[in-house]
Amino acid sequence: MKRPPKAPSITVSDVARQAKVSKATAARVLGGYGRVSKTVRAAVLEAAKALDYRPNELARSMTTGRSGSIGVVVGDIENPFFSLAVRGISDAARLSGINVILANSGEQVEAEKSAIRVLMAKQVDGLIVTPAQSGEIAHLVEVAQSGCPLALLDRALPDLDVDTVTVDDRDAALRATRILTRAGHTRIGYLTAAELSGDFCGNESRINTSSVRERILGFLDACREAGIEGAERNIHFGAGRSDRSPAVTHALLDHPERPTAILASDSVVALEVFKAIRECGLRIPQDISLITFHDADWTSVTTPPITVVDQPVYALGKCVAELLVRRLKGDDRPPERIVMPTTIIERMSVGQSPDILQQAVP
């Protein structure tokens, strides 16, 4: 494989020669460290301009040990939740003169591992990860132990004590579900994109992705509070963008005992559900109510507009990035776990349970 004819780049030595000073001196002015006399500085600068010198960041990182960039591993950039969070991260990073290397895990641990390996090899100064599955966190523990600052976004890991920024998932789910229970719903389905190996069986300790677990806990809290039995059976995993997801959703809706309300864990799932509801000829909110996490742009323009749990997504990203930046500036206070508040934006997708109406009529 031939090297394409790349223009040989100008180095410090070239500039030094041109300015008739030593390499060390030229490096001092170009690198902005040490002390140099005014006259020499001017000469070097002029030579650099004349030669159109551009520093080679790689070489610089090589010696300093810091690369000036952080790695970000998210589940899926296509998900507006992540693209907004990434926006927050890169805005915050840019403010500190740090840039972002992005990697997609596609929510798969293997891809996540590989991405992290690559990023570490590239000597990123820090890492922001949205852990795909929290059963396997050895690779993350390793990162943390290696001394590379690591921060977690949206999903906390109980066993990994690093800077973490999440939202008050449990409380949010609780409040969202309450809206449904107060409207008389007793058959409420909870749909999440998260995958669970094996069966849930109401054993929440099996879910170790915090956001997923917390939400389910909040959901169950509200159900219990409303005296709803066996709510665990209405929790459905793997409702993401996967191939079989539409089928699953349809099956759920076609069931005679179908839920009268659905809580969706993210806007992608919700969109899927929304479409499925339409295709089944059901009406929102008369036949079925819908609430989703994430105030995605489309949720306000549907008919009816959807009630959502509004997470401060951009702030979430901005916040982790700031935490991480602080960390790699040398801050070494104990890891922080920041939980951001959510609000519920009530729109028109929640109605009285048809069960209640039915009972009232006869």
Added chain:
Amino acid sequence: MKRPPKAPSITVSDVARQAKVSKATAARVLGGYGRVSKTVRAAVLEAAKALDYRPNELARSMTTGRSGSIGVVVGDIENPFFSLAVRGISDAARLSGINVILANSGEQVEAEKSAIRVLMAKQVDGLIVTPAQSGEIAHLVEVAQSGCPLALLDRALPDLDVDTVTVDDRDAALRATRILTRAGHTRIGYLTAAELSGDFCGNESRINTSSVRERILGFLDACREAGIEGAERNIHFGAGRSDRSPAVTHALLDHPERPTAILASDSVVALEVFKAIRECGLRIPQDISLITFHDADWTSVTTPPITVVDQPVYALGKCVAELLVRRLKGDDRPPERIVMPTTIIERMSVGQSPDILQQAVP
């Protein structure tokens, strides 16, 4: 600023010492080049495993001159168009073992320039750019001349002869507009997020971002074909996510001579328009028709669902990335300009022009 206590990393020399061979030999097996005897290879590998050796990509890039990553500069990752394209790019890149450093320009040339400077300094092997404004392309020309492979995404630059992947914007706009003219519309507004310094005045040579110009050209073609005069006056720039954009849109809709149909240049603009139409109490498609570029997910769930120009966005990204990868593998055939086909997905947002109906009634 202290260096955080980073674990000193294992180097080739360490492994060599452990395996009792020379640094050169260890490097050969670890780097996978040159010839090494089986026994020695095994010994080195074992030592590497024992020491948990991880190569330092930076150092490797330093000597090889290639960093194994490409830079991508897009206008705004939040825009689903770009996040999908980026997905295509990173999927294609990953297939070639190349990773992606992402930068947001926010559609601003200065940010774009700075991002490119940083990426070049980081020695990216190639660059994919969605040029924010094509008036200023000096920095891009410079990149191309420096021998760094450059590819353009979605927006061609007439004066920059590099690999470019776009869609058949002119034709797409022509066909979309035709749908409107055939429905009897004569006052058709075209809204684009692109900014234009100064007035348009029907002088399309002033627009040098190809996608914007081509679409406008297609729009005007269709208008001319339908015998519509002064269509130029209905082209509105700067309808993006800017602060004043809602105001602009409302002003447009409140005007007595308001358009009876609107063609939006991207889904973000379209969403803005959709909301504004609602807020003005107008109905789609009875009062006003709407077509937009990009089949964003929400366009199919609104009431009514929106007719869209479906661009192969993912493929677009995949394609540029492949082109670029080919280039940095040494391919040096002349730059290619690929134009991908679009299709129009007709949904329910286009109706007969109310003007026609009005004429018919009395």
Added chain:
DNA sequence: TTTGGTTATGAGACCGGTCTCAAATAGGAT
């Protein structure tokens, strides 16, 4: 055994920066 042609290994230069250390120069005080 000698010769010749691989094949395996080691020594060390190199990439383009940073940074230590010592020498050189400058300026001020005596």
Added chain:
DNA sequence: ATCCTATTTGAGACCGGTCTCATAACCAAA
């Protein structure tokens, strides 16, 4: 003029890899 300290400069090591080149070891043919 002399001595002392402070500043400016240069020489060269170093980071962690790659890669050239020379030497060493090997095996087979003569």
